[in-house]
Amino acid sequence: MDQVTRPKHAVPQPRVTSFDVAALAGVSQSSVSRAFSKRSNISEDTRQKIFEAARKLNYVPNSIASSLTTRRSNIIALIIGDLKNPFYVRMLHAFSERLQAEGRQILAFTAGPDDDTDAVMMRVLQYQVDGIIVTQARLSMRMTGLSHERGIPIIFFNRYVPGSDASCVRCDNAAGGRVLAECLLRAGAKSFAMIAGEARATTSHDRISGFVERLRESGVRPQDIETAEGFSTYDGGVIAIQKLLKDRKAPLPDALFCINDIMAMGAMDVMTHSYGLSVPTDIMVASFDNIPESGRLPYQLTTIEQPLDAMITETLKLLHLDDPGSGIELGLDRPIPGPLIWRATIPGSAPDAATLATL
Amino acid sequence: MDQVTRPKHAVPQPRVTSFDVAALAGVSQSSVSRAFSKRSNISEDTRQKIFEAARKLNYVPNSIASSLTTRRSNIIALIIGDLKNPFYVRMLHAFSERLQAEGRQILAFTAGPDDDTDAVMMRVLQYQVDGIIVTQARLSMRMTGLSHERGIPIIFFNRYVPGSDASCVRCDNAAGGRVLAECLLRAGAKSFAMIAGEARATTSHDRISGFVERLRESGVRPQDIETAEGFSTYDGGVIAIQKLLKDRKAPLPDALFCINDIMAMGAMDVMTHSYGLSVPTDIMVASFDNIPESGRLPYQLTTIEQPLDAMITETLKLLHLDDPGSGIELGLDRPIPGPLIWRATIPGSAPDAATLATL
């Protein structure tokens, strides 16, 4: 009775291999292999016989072993910076579902801004992944080269690295910036504040430059455009708006442009709760991403949606997962337009599509 | 000049193997293997010689091949339901960092509530992972059995499956529920509403039962405790509070207990923006998780923190990643107490630790 109090342990069984299944089914081992692989010459009859034997033995093919011979692991590496921005969470989830549906899985690698990305890449290469998706992190040319030499394609997702030989799939950020500027202008805004992300981030840079470009075209003077940096996080948005508002003598700008929703949320929370400001009455707000949070009651953000599904489709296309022999195209850039999501942070109604198209 | 307009393609190079390195370094292939493996008998001299050759050839050990012989992949499967709740995002990120620091990676598997979890598990087993962490999904006994037979431990994270032979690491939900009840009681609450999660979720069940238990002990009558179900999502919280408040004739309950922060946020947004209610003046709120969002200006939730770091440490301990031969202990349950995070949704100040300890 003593046994009951001791923790129970599982007893590991010897591994069941395709040889065991072959023996039980009375066929050769290679037939077992054929039975479990798509489009291979095997009679339905023996296949069933094999499946039956496999079921009896609880046989599961060893994908590690098969990767070794086929040189395909069906694993895609996803190098992710951090998950503070819900957009990247959505992205991760969507990639995982899409890939899993086609029999592949995501191997997650984290690379913070302070981490040695090259070291992480070496780890990635060890795992013999079929492709690499990089968000937020930056990669040295040496590393992209090593990866490409091995036939492993790299896609920068939502991050454009000028001069890199890795390809890039991203939202058309500059175009979105122009659209948002136009919306604000039409709603009557004359003076502007912007909360940018990290200066090095191309995403931030492109959104800002499209936005400012359109403003300039409409005759807005440089002194009517203020900027603060928000590091693309909620807390960064909070800090940036405080810098903009604290001890302010000048009148409030008419409109605030945040380069992503999460910073807009931080900024709005501060304006609403610490300064008693109303949006859009006191100040209009526009941003980017259309994360799920942006539609919630306290925010109702007018924003440019990142066309996630289209971006993922394009990424998977560039990855050429199904015909690895085709060679890796280098340095492709795929900007995808994102739709305007009109909500409540800009007064009035959305410009019609025709108008926006001419931008 | 025509070439310039054609897309450039990377030319795949033949793979560099340990044999190539051995040849260049003038040693045997097995020495190369030794050089790259921890604690192995090799002179520092030849090791350096080999590293040098490896560097010249850009050699990276093939971990797929090594997994085949060692039967260890250094890959941990993480089966995740969905990422709508930020708590699971934090968890994913924290696991990934902790594992990566010790030379392992996460292979992500998604299993929605409608997916066939057993089919997902078969996929997991193919990849020869060293361990499996399951959140949100439920697993059949057959599958846990198959995994354990293969020597692959399974840990349910933040999910207790009574009777399962897989072990479980979780927050002590019932204790947290009691603490929150006590806080609300001390703040003067006499009537209560609760927003529960899915009925089948043990997490929700335990939090609710601890909460109600304490209420009963203090003489609160059953008719003074209302319940609505919120499916553990933001939108679910919104719907639940609307059901509770719409066409309400009875007076408002004194306090609202939500079994997680994300639903509390949905409920608060509705109460604030649609009903003009103030927290905690009109109604107190308490919840669970301490996700980063819960500390933001519009919420300031008083909540029980899920002790994520401790939970992860315990999970890694139960996984026995470093001594796989030790056998898998079955059916362990590790409830870990979560600290009370006192903010602004309950008036007054927090009960002292001594008081809470006696609960």
Add this chain to the structure above:
DNA sequence: TTGAAAGCGCTAACAC
């Protein structure tokens, strides 16, 4: 400390 050789479990020619 080092090298030779036998696998790990599977796929893919190649014969039959």
Add this chain to the structure above:
DNA sequence: GTGTTAGCGCTTTCAA
């Protein structure tokens, strides 16, 4: 359509 056989790139005895 099926079986035989030679690897895939590595780790790990076993001898030297």
